Amino acid sequence: MIIVHHLNNSRSQRVLWLLEELGLPYEVKRYERDRKTLLAPPELLAVHPLGKSPVIQDGGLTLAESGAILEYLAGRYGADRLVPASGSPERLRYTYWMHYAEGSAMPPLLLKLVFDRIETAPMPFFAKPVARSIAARAKGMLVMPQIARHLDYMEAELATRPWFAGEQFSAADIQMSFPLEAAAARGGLDARRPRLTDFLARIHAREAYRRALDKGGPFQLK
Structure with a gap:
């Protein structure tokens, strides 16, 4: 099961959207920004050393950076959907x-x-x-x-x-x-x-x- 460490009002919304486009099952773990600083909570440091979101876990893989996550998910699970043909x-x-x-x-x-x-x-x-x-x-x-x-x-x-x-x-x-x-x-x-x-x-x-x-x-x- 893919786990998405999701921070409110953040780039991780893109990850949820891609997963929905692909029809993949996943679990969302929610985190809330500090209302004064708008920073991510310290709990995310336990997931990734930068303490930021989005982060996904897929089996033994932990991956950050929304662009890298989208490329990974589309490449591994997309079955030629949402990615144009190579060389085009x-x-x-x-x-x-x-x-x-x-x-x-x-x-x-x-x-x-x-x-x-x-x-x-x-x-x-x-x-x-x-x-x-x-x-x-x-x-x-x-x-x-x-x-x-x-x-x-x-x-x-x-x-x-x-x-x-x-x-x-x-x-x-x-x-x-x-x-x-x-x-x-x-x-x-x-x-x-x-x-x-x-x-x-x-x-x-x-x-x-x-x-x-x-x-x-x-x-x-x-």
């Missing part, structure tokens, strides 16, 4: 988007979250104007322009095909869901980019996506 142009795009999601799309979105929290964090009154000014300048000059560039890039890519790898839905779309959910929550993704908003609407309508929400609990990024 779709397979190359699939590999690209599997890595792009965390390697390129997520860093500016994470910086946006960090600077947003700096602006609202409690601190001595004399430090607030300085901290807020630095955070606002960093967001305005660097972070938001980078997010906009990535969103424009992804919007243009979906002009040529319905899914990120090609004509068929794949695990790359599951991997790409998290940065797009984060962009919709805090990165300015809205109706001005209709292909990306349509992508989100289409994945939200999938039965497996909804079943994963039932298993994982509420999923809301800030």
Whole structure:
């Protein structure tokens, strides 16, 4: 039995979704973020040395990193589903988007979250104007322009095909869901980019996506 160590409002929601798409049996062990720090609880350190989620256990294997987990599950249990054929142009795009999601799309979105929290964090009154000014300048000059560039890039890519790898839905779309959910929550993704908003609407309508929400609990990024 595959065990998913699932942290609320995290990348592990993608793992549950893939498992539902594949129709595999699995067990969910839930963990809750600290409400003040939003960090994972220390109990996860007993599962993996980094104390982060997602982590799966499959027999004697313990595996972290959502991209690695999706590739492992799709490769081992997918039976040629959700992964384009080896050697095809779709397979190359699939590999690209599997890595792009965390390697390129997520860093500016994470910086946006960090600077947003700096602006609202409690601190001595004399430090607030300085901290807020630095955070606002960093967001305005660097972070938001980078997010906009990535969103424009992804919007243009979906002009040529319905899914990120090609004509068929794949695990790359599951991997790409998290940065797009984060962009919709805090990165300015809205109706001005209709292909990306349509992508989100289409994945939200999938039965497996909804079943994963039932298993994982509420999923809301800030």
